[in-house]
Amino acid sequence: MTTPSPLPQNDTLSPVAQAAHRARAAAAEIAPLPRAAKDGALLAVADALEARTDVVVTANAEDIARAREAGTSESIIDRLTLTPERVRAIAADVRDVAALPDPVGEVVRGSTLPNGIDLRQVRVPLGVVGIIYEARPNVTVDAAALCLKSGNAVLLRGSSSAYSSNAALVDVLRDAVEAAGLPADAVQLVPGESRDSVKELMRARGLVDVLIPRGGAGLIRTVVEESTVPVIETGTGNCHVYVDAQTDLDMAVDILINSKAQRPSVCNAAETLLVHQDIAGAFLPRALEALAEAGVTVHADERVLEHAATTKATVVAATAEDWETEYLSYDIAAAVVDSLDAAVTHIRRWSSGHTEAIVTTSQAAARRFTQLVDSTTVAVNASTRFTDGGQFGFGAEIGISTQKLHARGPMGLPELTSTKYIVTGDGHIR
Amino acid sequence: MTTPSPLPQNDTLSPVAQAAHRARAAAAEIAPLPRAAKDGALLAVADALEARTDVVVTANAEDIARAREAGTSESIIDRLTLTPERVRAIAADVRDVAALPDPVGEVVRGSTLPNGIDLRQVRVPLGVVGIIYEARPNVTVDAAALCLKSGNAVLLRGSSSAYSSNAALVDVLRDAVEAAGLPADAVQLVPGESRDSVKELMRARGLVDVLIPRGGAGLIRTVVEESTVPVIETGTGNCHVYVDAQTDLDMAVDILINSKAQRPSVCNAAETLLVHQDIAGAFLPRALEALAEAGVTVHADERVLEHAATTKATVVAATAEDWETEYLSYDIAAAVVDSLDAAVTHIRRWSSGHTEAIVTTSQAAARRFTQLVDSTTVAVNASTRFTDGGQFGFGAEIGISTQKLHARGPMGLPELTSTKYIVTGDGHIR
Known part of the structure; x- marks a missing residue:
């Protein structure tokens, strides 16, 4: 079933570019998968989160300790904190995503043209989705679940303040995804904690299909202004x-x-x-x-x-x-x-x-x-x-787009897809 | 009916920024117009093109003379040339656009939520569309007609080789649009023939809602890489x-x-x-x-x-x-x-x-x-x-998108729209 994109034979590729290439290959593998395969992986993820809650909570404690040392406000520490109850809630959210209809394959429009050609416009995954987000580690799992469900590979770039939590969560996710028979590289943490890795992600046009920044106005403005990868602007609400x-x-x-x-x-x-x-x-x-x-x-x-x-x-x-x-x-x-x-x-x-x-x-x-x-x-x-x-009844949300292109308002699973046309003839020529 | 966007009281605004501000104000005026008003303007445009064919052909002759002096190839000169027949064909195309259904106002999805709220997602114009294109002056009219029909204002940036033709065509268009009761500033040629005006258009994020480059691979690559305005990539076909x-x-x-x-x-x-x-x-x-x-x-x-x-x-x-x-x-x-x-x-x-x-x-x-x-x-x-x-039966085409976001494949009138949600309650709160 696998037809991987060829990985350029170039040892000088940066870790971010290597991750993006692996994500592209994984995206090509999961794009044609039927719903059952993707749901199976999501349920495996939910089970694994519950089974390995200890690991996640322990890693989270490291982030919290560092945040306390740095004098972070209690409200931000609260958003950073993962308790066993919160991990269970996150796992439940993943099961909810599995229960949602699969947007991929939906026929958006279709007709028989006057010349007899059958034309269908069908939903397909976007490919590789990059998420750049701030403190809350639950976004790591939410975003990964929505991307997997919609057949996309995801590159996650959380804040350095949640690095230990995110790394632990992504470990759990990747193991579960792989155990379910899907490529682990469909879910990756962007390597490197420095700002350079964000910059590289923003310039990875052709490797990354869309970037979705989630967080404060400053983060979003930076991504919008500096990215050559198409961006979906989210969240600022006056x-x-x-x-x-x-x-x-x-x-x-x-x-x-x-x-x-x-x-x-x-x-x-x-x-x-x-x-x-x-x-x-x-x-x-x-x-x-x-x-x-x-x-x-x-x-x-x-x-x-x-x-x-x-x-x-x-x-x-x-x-x-x-x-x-x-x-x-x-x-x-x-x-x-x-x-x-x-x-x-x-x-x-x-x-x-x-x-x-x-x-x-x-x-x-x-x-x-x-x-x-x-x-x-x-x-x-x-x-x-x-x-x-x-x-709005979308079941889940990857963010709220405040731009006019592609998606506007709350974005559910269909907004994580593109479409392609399938033209079927019997030897039709012009 | 007019509720113009306030024009910043800033005489230091560049000509391009001023044009974009005027386009925004015009876009706000035409967005809520019903189909009949927009079709009336399009039919007036078609009539005016036929009535003023001489002016257009004369202006075109200037471009052709300059192109010949510059040693331009005959195939490019042919693409640049407007004959009375070609102008009539362009006018006929405008009438065809008028005959297409209006995408604005279409309810894309709608439901009554469990709490009784009525939710509707309806098509709305994008706002201000910028088109950057090469030699063919017929694009000037095609693009303007499609933008008007979909309730958008358009900023046209053609090549300097067609400047006289484009200027004459836009004069005809603006006069006809205004005579039909719509704001002339819904159709504007981007001022300035230098590359700087293209650059400024590409940085006009917040004023211009989308840029659509139409032309060679070099032009498209430049716009994609340098624009902070969202871009729809078109046309490269291997x-x-x-x-x-x-x-x-x-x-x-x-x-x-x-x-x-x-x-x-x-x-x-x-x-x-x-x-x-x-x-x-x-x-x-x-x-x-x-x-x-x-x-x-x-x-x-x-x-x-x-x-x-x-x-x-x-x-x-x-x-x-x-x-x-x-x-x-x-x-x-x-x-x-x-x-x-x-x-x-x-x-x-x-x-x-x-x-x-x-x-x-x-x-x-x-x-x-x-x-x-x-x-x-x-x-x-x-x-x-x-x-x-x-x-594909779309009736008209503003280009073929080769990107995955917003539109993919041939773009008709619906691809020149965004959507908004309308939430209607009876005092609903959370």
């Missing part, structure tokens, strides 16, 4: 809640608070509130009280400040910078706008294009907002927090 | 015809000759012939005769050379370079391979991933070849020449 002139005030307060404060550290949390001037007097006092109760500091424009005077809200004057800030904290920028169109203009100017919500009772306003706002997700009378692969 | 051990010899000869010689200058023409060793003795003498009759020079490996001795074929010994060459001429590389899998390995190693054909009577061979070959198009018993938007 999300807006717009409260229209005609609105249900209770609903507007609920959606605002849920969007901002249910989990402020994630990309689909709201960062800016825009309020139509006609409803500002009725809405803002209540909204500001509710935000205060939720512990949110409001970075307010002048018109919002007027309404804040009579409330117990924690309010500071907004500067231009606030409009483009992704706080990821209990902070929100707030402005009064003259009209729905002014809200749209504000969003166009400052949004990262992730998710924007309108709260309105007006059908016309809902329709105009959804037509004019061009973000991955436009929500009508719903929290911004629903922009999520799990919430 | 296509293969593989003749399997079990085959219909007549069909194999017909497909080979059609793939190679029906129009050698295009990207879907065959550049390499691979023959299974078991059929080489029966097939190659006939194939070499037929190639000779078609005027094709064969760059043959040693095993093909053995069979050539007894034929009147024009044969030269192949070097490694031949396997990766896109001749675009009456030349073909040819090799004998040990097996189907060896053919696949050869294709993996050398193909540009455009189109590969197998000629076989074996169902198993056809199935294995289509599973293992990962190119935009895999043809079974059909010429490579069918990889074409027109042949």
